[in-house]
Amino acid sequence: MSAANQTPVETLSEEQAAAELAFLAAEIASNDELYHGKDQPAISDAEYDALKRRNDAIEQRFPELIRDDSPSRRVGAAPLPTFAPITHSRPMLSLDNTFSDEDVQDFIGSVYRFLGQLPDGSIAFTAEPKIDGLSMSIRYENRKLVSAATRGDGTTGENVTANVKTIKQIPNTLPADAPDIVEVRGEVYMAKSDFLALNAQMEAEGKQTYVNPRNTAAGSLRQLDAKVTESRKLRFFAYAWGEISEMPSDTQMGTVETFGRWGFPINPLMKRLSSVEDILGHYREIGLQRPDLDYDIDGVVYKVDRLDLQQRLGFRSRSPRWATAHKFPAEQAFTTVENIDIQVGRTGALTPVARLTPVTVGGVVVTNATLHNEDYIKGIGNSGERIREDDHDIRIGDTVIVQRAGDVIPQVLDVVMEKRPAGAEAYVFPKTCPVCGSHAVRERNEKTGKLDSVTRCTGGFVCRAQATEHLKHFVSRNAFDIEGFGTKQVDFFFESEDEALKIRTAPDIFTLKKRQEASTLTKLENIDGFGKVSVKKLFDAIDERRSIALNRFIYALGIRHVGETTAKLLARHYGTYEAFETAMKEASSLAGDAWQDLNNVEGIGEIVARAIVEFYKEPRNLDVVGRLLDEVTPEAAEQIAASDSPVAGKTVVFTGSLEKFTRDEAKARAESLGAKVAGSVSKKTDILVAGPGAGSKLDKARELGVQTMDEDEWLALIGG
């Protein structure tokens, strides 16, 4: 995907988001492989971070689109087969990233909120440099080093024990007071000075020099000959742990300091702080020291200090709730806006893109930047706030500051007013769709009455851009995934005016063969780029999809806000397509049982629910779906896999003022056991957990004969 195809996260349609997440999953996986697996990065660290951040930002906006193979669920790359695998006793997780002071404030706020406390500054955090090396888990049994493993994919790493034993800073034995089982975790790195010396030597010997200390350290560790590792002078900082038979302290700081006493190097810049000001102050202090440190760092890691609180906060799928990495800022550069183009997406969103004079930002050439929407060009943010000074609207000819931060596609931050050319005129946002000429409008938000920031083409199926994007989504990998039928074929068949060839809507794909057979004039096999064999293959591939999993079918319909995950939830909940469609039609009044039931599906919010119901109110959609069902059979959905917890598969509602845990905590715990947590009581509710002061929900549960219990009974049921 070229940068030109990028859209700001705020204005992405769910289809664009899904497509981009698919792209990012593949892109990040291949870079992981190059980076972790082969120690040969193809892109800069900043660019890699940008990919990840873009992925995270999209997932945050579209949680229903999070893919099973999402990079946020994977940590690093799968291990290379050269070393024996070691399964970590506890997974080696990743950290969430934060980029701004506000993000840090949010992180700290979320810790207090999760724990049900007022943000009174009473919780202490540790703050320490984020070392740019590779994480390592080193296991001691009876105080002897028995194994060392790389992170690998987070679950299984590589056994690099022999190599790690050559690292002088890592003790081979622990003192007598250390517990029987200890896994110390931390970062193996190469000092900048050692890296420079090594490269000087390589150069003197006429050999190829290394790219950066991190990859050199990784390469040095993965040597089958441990002597090579030894010669590379790797170093180590301890900052975490896996299994420990007896904790030496009840805080993060205390435990790491114990590691220091046991002989591990610990980072001297690690501090324990409580207020946001102090934490951010330490971040800036570390930033100032960064150029003088003899090791690469790319941010500051904050962790909740008390281990009991860490325990309560627990983990999301791949990262702890009690820690975050505050990254150092992105790089910026100046360039000029040569032109502003408009792209039209599947839902008709018009996205302006700045064509820039090519400029290098952080080692990467940038030629395009997203301008998000009409307001962004003017300098107005999504909530109507000013994002640049009053007259700093973006014009063709302007010199601008571009930034490559988390986003793959760079942002235009600001305009250098002194350099604005004399004749530069304010950009006039189109009132019509540049593709089909239909009116382009900004919708008014039903709830707030405010103008939406997105301008949309009203052409619907008439608009070639929307219709083709729709078809491209339909045949995409996670939808119908028809082999040999990709974006090129969509464009080809869409453009055709021939009755025996043209494909304007999804059902046309499935009638193509019949129409071809009936036609004597236009035979696909006679058209350039096709041929007998490939035509047969194409028809076979199409026929193969005449039966399809219900969740894929629903996802393929391209209902706004319904990504892969939501489609799965719907498929699982309704079981069959007929049941789903019937329920959606019944829910059309946005009231009644069917509507309630839809809203009760965990993971489906009101915006999504509305979008689905709206989709089924549109006769054109019903017509397309109807014709599609003449050709295709959605299979009934599989049942939810059971786990051994007694609450697995149960729908639980929490009500009243909970005293033993916060609502977030209760929800996270229940979901981790395989339960579904709903917001309101219905016939589908299995258990109502009522804290003190429970009111109408408790009454309703009793009325419906739903099992009710208090917090203690719930804890007993789930095993404390």
Ligand code: IVH
């Ligand atoms: S704590 C459960 N502390 O960053 C969290 N990680 O993106 C365990 N890293 O895999 C990690 N310096 O390789 C932690 N001071 C530090 C770190 C650090 C570098 C790396 C580590 C980890 C990755 C997370």
